[in-house]
Amino acid sequence: MKKHLTKISLIIVILLLFVACNTTKRVAEGKRLLMKNEISVDGKEIKDENLFFQLYQKPNSSILGYRLRLNLFNLSKPNADSTYAIWLNKKPKRKARLAKLLSQKQVDRLGKSFLVSGWSDFLINTGEAPVIYDSTYTKKSLKRLEAYYYNKGYFDVKANFTSDTTLKKKxxxxxxxxxxxxxxIDSISTQIGSPALDSLYKAKVANSIIKKNKQYATENLEEERNRITTEFRNNGAYLFQQNYISYALDTINTSKKVNVKLIVKDYSYRENDSSKTAPFELYKISKVAIYTDRSTNKVEAPIKDSVQYKDFMLYSEKKLKYHPKSITNSVFITKGSLFSDTNTQLTTKYLSNLRVFDYPAIEYKIDPKDNKSLIANIYLKPRDKFSFGYSADFIHSNIQDFGISGNTSLGIRNVFNGAETFQIGFRGNVGASKDLANPKNNFFNISEIGVDAKLSFPRLFFPFNLDKIIRKSMIPSTTISVGYAKQTNIGLDKQNFTSSFSYNWSPKTNSTFRLDLFNIQYVKNLNTGNYFNIYQSSYNALNAIANNYPTVNQNYFTNDTHQLTIENGTNGFTADALTNPSGYSITETDLKSIRSIEERRKRLTENNLIFATSISYSQTTKKDLTDNSFHAFRTKFESAGNFLSLLARVSKQLNKQGGADTFFEVEYSQYLKGEFEYIKHWPLPGKKVFAIRSFAGLAVPYGNSKSIPFSRSYFSGGSNDIRAWQPYSLGPGKSGGLNDFNEANLKLTLSAELRFNLFGKFNGALFADAGNIWNVLDNTEDDSYTFNGISSLNTIALGTGTGIRYDQGLFVVRFDFGFKTYNPANSENxxxxxxxxxxKSVLNIGINYPF
Structure with missing residues (x-):
């Protein structure tokens, strides 16, 4: 029945859209629908979006050539409420009969209801009215096109148009x-009245954007005006503004040449009732005053504490709570330096980055003792010493039927009076699961608790001074964090301890370095006997093999369903098969599968100790959230186990367990890991964006390890990956995702996406994701899992699909439908x-774009 309803609905939608496809349905007689604009320059057709932006009239929007919004508009009924009123009053008794059935008030309101006019109103608001050709707008477009090229130096440009009227109503x-x-540009001359500014200009004239013999462009004049203004205001010209710069252009009898004169006027001001001018002066900073607990509206409040630190004066209404260096390290305005907009902006940015003050206010005043000097007053308003947050959620998942989770966090600012911040958070979850054994009949039989703490320093916490290598302009910071989590009746009931010590700095705008001096993770599994309950695919495979051999010890099975018991049956059968395979006459293929299942069980149930050091670098050219023309890349290198190996030997804690070294009786991991990710966005005509992402990651075990810890391995699939597969369900290689959680130590991914606007805040997308994971250079030998060179690239999976996104502004809600276009796990045909x-599609729901 459902299939029939789906087909009927699809047919109805297609018919409605077909009816609406008469694009001239709402075009009146004598009018024409604008179908297409073409622009040719010197006989060559141009597709430049900047040119089409100059046109006053543009055709109705389309998606891959289909005018969806216009057709939606054509489906509506204009003046539906008026049509209803005419129908209602057409027969004298019709209104009375309806009033008896409903009420007079409901009958009157029916014309405004969704049933009568609401659907049409929705289609009108969502759709797009037909663009009716208007010759007045076309003539205005011509002037715009001429002005566009005039500003590029084509002073003799001429434009005209032709209208194709062979199509009916189009x-x-x-x-x-x-x-x-x-x-x-032929010659460039200057007229600068202020000697100080004239010297500044001549010192940097080599950086001028206006060059002799270069094609004239108005935008170059504007860029030069901005450059000069920036240069002047960063070198003491405190009173200078951009409007003091103008140009005089001469093209008379110059044979297609332009003589440019740059004019910089003197400073103008009012004195009494008259206007006066004077040459600009360059101002130096005579004093830097920092008010640590004041705002600009409290400048007259009494000062109770002050201190001089180097060339800075720090003031406070109460006792000074900050080490002076912790604040002055973020101040780039210095005594004796020239006034500079850049230094002002840097100071504002870096003081805000301390996160202990609100946005700072910086005010300059002419020094009454020297009218060519400035006093810089920096007003800081401290944030609250303590901040507290909390949240709660109700949970339903495949693990728990009902759960309640909660998070609390406490933040403490300026902990040691050096602008440090300390954060501690507690998280907990209690839930109920009817699938778990529950002898006490408790409703809540699942729990998880965790605590995380982080201490941040607005500087490099290091025994040596690194200011010459990592300057304070790079916003250096140090973060120390620890965390602990414990699970009960969830998976293998892990205990997870983490700790890290990291440095962060930005060598230039939009780029970041992060050095994790150490990153420690210790995972202890408390309920390893629950393994086969969690990893059902491993259990099913082992159980199927055991049932193939009638000589297997029957005590390993349940009496009723003849299934291997957990864990007596699974462990017993595995031990028998691996120690004495001939006893059951197990085939080589089954023996290989049993060995693989047991190796995976041991790997996922063993306790892990990871002591890693890593460095990562990221860079982006993205300016803001609306920037659709940018690239970004991220790279990371991580090494684990070397320091522990050395420490174990020095401290004599080195032991052997199963051929591997241990530290304090825990086998530690050794590996090298490298990653690279690149993202690029291109804007296309018609509010379209084409985006790509590539990722490559490899982790190689060595020394003490034969495989990579689960927490450091790669998986494939999910809403931000290969969207035609669920998370952990793709790979490795062509194995077909046989395990519940498929992971490996090599990953390659390449994704491409075309994004376009549907209507309003709704956007659409067409995407293709290619990639997979493989085992390489570890203890996995099965060819279907491993990467064996170029030939293994034929096991790269391909998923394609389409998506709908709602752009709320602050975030994007995303629905993507992925289809397995090329599945390497299937047979050849x-x-x-x-x-x-x-x-067989996969629905992915996510927040914001996948890349």
Missing amino acids: TNIKYQIALKKPYL EKWFKEINLA
Whole structure:
């Protein structure tokens, strides 16, 4: 029945859209729908979006050529409420009969209801009215096009248009532009009245954007005006503004050349009732005063404590609570230096980055003792010493039928009077699961608790001074963190301890270095006997093999269903098979599978000790959330186990367990790991964006390890990965995702996505994700799992799909439907396009874009 309803609904939607496809349905007689704009320059068709942006009239928007919003608009009924009123009053007794059935008030309101006019209103608001050709707008567009090229130096540009009227109720407009020869800059002269500014200009004239014999462009004049203003205001010209700069252009009898004169006027001011001018002066900073607990509206409050630190004066209404260096390290305005906008902006940015003050206010005043000097007053308003947050959620998942989770956090600012911040958070979860044994009949039989603490220093916490290597302008910081979590009746009931000591700094804008001097993770599994309850695929495979051999000890099975018991049966059968395979006459293939299952069980149930050091670097050209033309990349290198190996030998804690070294009776991991990620976005015409992401990661075990810890391995699938597969369900290689949680130590991914606007805040996407994970250079030998060179690239999976996104502004809610286009796990003739159907699609729900 459901299938029939789906088909009927689909047919209805197609028919409605077909009816709406009459794009001229709402075009009145004598009018024409604008279908297409074409622009040619000197006879060559141009697709530059900047040119089309100059046009006053643009055709209705389309998605891959289909005018969805126009067709939605055509589905609506104009003046639906008026049509209803005419229908209601057409027969004298109709209104009375409806009033008896409903009420007079309901009958009157029915015209505004969703049933009568609401659906049409929705279609009108969501859709797009037809763009009716208007020759007035076309003529205005011509002037815009001419102005566009005029500002690029084509002073003799001419533009005209033709209208194609061969189509019924439709038209195409063709704009033709004749550029002729562009004008070049011939000479550049200056008229700068202030000697100080004239010297500054001449010192940096080599950086000028206006060059002789370069094609004239108005935007170059604007950029030069900005450059000069920035140069002047960063070198003491406190009173200078951009509007003091102007240009005089001469093109008379110059043979397609432009003579440019740069004019910088003197400072103008009012004295009494008259206007006066004077040459600009360059101001130096005579004093830097920092008010640590004041705001600009309290400048007259009494000062009770003050201290001079180097060339800075620090004031406080109460006892000074900060080490002076912790604040002055973030101040780039210094005594004796020239006034500088850049130093002001850096100071504001870095003081805000301390996170112990609100946004600072910086005020300059002319020094009454020297009218060519400035006093810089920096007003800081401390944030509250303590901050507290909490949240709670109700949970339903495949682990627990009902759960309640809660988080609390406490923040303490300026802990040691050096602008440090300390945060501690507690998290807990209690839940109920009817699938667990519960002899005490407790409703809540699942729990998890955790605590995390982090201490941040706004500087490098290091025994040596590194200021010459990592300058304070790089916003250096140090973070020390510890965490502990414990689970009960969840998975293997892990205890997880983490600790890290890391440095962060930004060598330049939008780039970041992070050095984890050490990152420790210790995982202890308290309930290893629960393994086969959690990893059902491993249990099913082992159980199927055991049932193939009638000579297996029957005590390993349940009496009723003849299933291996956990854990007596699973452990007993595995031990028998591996120690004496001939006793059950087990085949080589089954023996290999049993060995693989047992190795995986040991790996996932063993306790892990990871002591790693890593360095990562990231860079992006993205300016803000609306920037759709940028690239970003991230790289990371991590090494684990070397320091512990040395420490174990020195402290004589080195022991052998199963051929591996241990530290305090825990086998520690040794590996090298490298990652690289690159993201690129290109803007396309019509509010479209094309984005790609590539990722490569490899972790190689060595020394004390034959495999990578589960927490440091890679998985594939999910809403931010290969979207045609669920998380952990793809790979490794062509194995087919046989395990419950498939992971490996090599990963390659390449994704591409075309994003476009549907209507309003709703956007669409077409995407393709390719990639997989493999085992390489570890203890896995099965060819279906491993990467064996170039030939293994044919096991890269391909998922394609489409998505709908709602852009709320602050975040994006995303729905992606992924289809397995190429599945390397299938047989040779079943790999391509055999799973392109809704029944086998994967729905991913996410927040914000995947990359």
